[in-house]
Amino acid sequence: MPQSAERLAKLPPYIFAVQGQRIQEMLTRGQDVISLDIGSPDLPPPPAVIEALSASAHHPNNHGYAGYRGIPAFRQAVARYYQRRFGVTLDPEREVLPLIGSKEGIVNLCLGYLDRGDIALVPDVGYPSYSMGARLAGADVYWLPVNEKMGFRPNLEAIPSEIANQAKILWINYPNNPTGATAELEDYARLVNFCRENDILLASDNPYVDVTYDGYCAASVLQVSDAKSCAVEFMSFSKTYNMGGWRLGAAVGNPEALKILLQIKSNVDSGHFKAIYDAGVTALDNTPSSWIEERNHVYQRRRDQIMAVLPFIGLQAKKPKGSLYIWGRVESGNGTKYVDKALNEALIALAPGAAYGPGGEQYVRISLGIPDDRLEVALQRLKDWYAKTSLSVS
Ligand SMILES: Cc1ncc(COP(=O)(O)O)c(C=O)c1O
Incomplete structure (x- = not known):
């Protein structure tokens, strides 16, 4: 096969495609991974x-x-x-x-x-x-x-x-x-x-x-x-x-x-x-504005649930007024390490901040696009994991 184009050298594989493949393999092995990494709404359209x-x-x-x-x-x-x-x-x-x-x-x-x-x-x-x-x-x-x-x-x-x-x-x-x-x-x-x-x-x-x-x-x-x-x-x-x-x-x-x-x-x-x-x-x-308001209310409730848990999982964030994400600063250490450990040890997928630019290294992104029952399980798992590891994720 011929060599791929030179431009690929400057274009790393899309991080979510790579992480998605890894999660798929874990799911196939029977590991119950919960994805808080992707910004895909979990609710249906009108x-x-x-x-x-x-x-x-x-x-x-x-x-x-x-x-x-x-x-x-x-x-x-x-x-x-x-x-x-x-x-x-x-x-x-x-x-x-x-x-x-x-x-x-x-x-x-x-x-x-x-x-x-x-x-x-x-x-x-x-x-x-x-x-x-x-x-x-x-x-x-x-x-x-x-x-x-x-x-x-x-x-x-x-x-x-x-x-x-x-x-x-x-x-x-x-x-x-x-x-x-x-x-x-x-x-x-x-x-x-x-x-x-x-x-x-x-x-x-x-x-x-x-x-x-x-x-x-x-x-x-x-x-x-x-x-x-x-x-x-x-x-x-x-x-x-x-x-x-x-x-x-x-x-x-x-x-x-x-x-x-x-x-x-x-x-x-x-x-x-x-x-x-x-x-x-x-x-x-x-689409009536009430449909959008009710949907946003669901995200808002999840946002507040996650915000309440952050102090117990070593993250700090400003409460967002919009978007589908919480941008959590890792209190001690590095976002990529935190994401790796959370996936391997708690089976929770988060997005590493570094995926969004060099300035994101100390952060992880948590998505609100996750059904309520799974979010509850995910947050409990993260709390248990963080308490047990008492890790420095640096
Ligand atoms: C800031 C931003 N722009 C664009 C997109 C892509 O959206 P679309 O599904 O319309 O391609 C996303 C998806 O997550 C996004 O977060």
């Missing part, structure tokens, strides 16, 4: 969405290619959602583009904008696809350190001007994976200004905008006036409507960026079949 998929799939004419830009009804429903939810007006023809999940859009946007030697500004820590997309494109990643004190927001003043001049994309994500941090409109306004001044595409990855707690309501970057001149936002059905496996999302905002994204995508994929878009329209138009 019933009307499943019915819409089924009704549309029964239609004999709905099984062909539905077009590189999806169907107009879907783009219009996304525009209606933005109007209703954020007061943002989008042109469904030029400012909305369906995605096969936002992960696809993230990586393809990198391919559309970045060449060898270009720079992407990526928060350290952040969702791994921002840096992996840049590397796949041959570009360099300039890490923007974020920490608890700064509310996990990048310090734009600390970016050297020669880096700002060379950078082409800046990634942001609030409510944030993995930290649970949130951003307000004034934060978004600062980011828009910075990107406009430095001719940078601001890419706001926003899959958790409707996964919030304690009455908190998250914003869209497009609420900043004239943000569309430099910004795109990725919205996703995965977390808002519990549709992770359906692979449905959309990019919205700057029309030029969406045109470039479409140029890549139309050469790479052929979109979804119509039933997925029809189901997406139902999700956007017909």
Whole structure:
């Protein structure tokens, strides 16, 4: 067999694929591993969405290619959602583009904008696809350190001007994976200004905008006036409507960026079949806000349950107002070691903080997407394990 491409040297195997394989092997051996590592909602989508998929799939004419830009009804429903939810007006023809999940859009946007030697500004820590997309494109990643004190927001003043001049994309994500941090409109306004001044595409990855707690309501970057001149936002059905496996999302905002994204995508994929878009329209138009509130209430309860246990398992965290995660700082030692030991000794899978950037080394991420009964077992197991090992996980 020929050698694999050189670019793979800069693209390590996806950590969750590796860990998932290890967990699968343990399960096959009969070990009862409980996964708190993956951010996949455990609850189903609204019933009307499943019915819409089924009704549309029964239609004999709905099984062909539905077009590189999806169907107009879907783009219009996304525009209606933005109007209703954020007061943002989008042109469904030029400012909305369906995605096969936002992960696809993230990586393809990198391919559309970045060449060898270009720079992407990526928060350290952040969702791994921002840096992996840049590397796949041959570009360099300039890490923007974020920490608890700064509310996990990048310090734009600390970016050297020669880096700002060379950078082409800046990634942001609030409510944030993995930290649970949130951003307000004034934060978004600062980011828009910075990107406009430095001719940078601001890419706001926003899959958790409707996964919030304690009455908190998250914003869209497009609420900043004239943000569309430099910004795109990725919205996703995965977390808002519990549709992770359906692979449905959309990019919205700057029309030029969406045109470039479409140029890549139309050469790479052929979109979804119509039933997925029809189901997406139902999700956007017909999901009552009470459904989202009740679902978020379930996550909020789990969040509080986990927060109460952290002191007994050697972790510290700030209570998140949004996202699907608790970002726990390991009190003594290293996140990767902690994760290894928890998996081997307590059969609990957690996500190592280092997977989200060099700044995550001392952290582990705990997902709220786990059924209540399993969460209870998992937390008890972690408590028993930590008490017994009395370990220094360093
Ligand atoms: C911050 C962030 N962006 C993007 C994604 C990918 O979402 P999708 O299922 O829409 O591809 C995830 C998934 O966990 C995420 O956490």
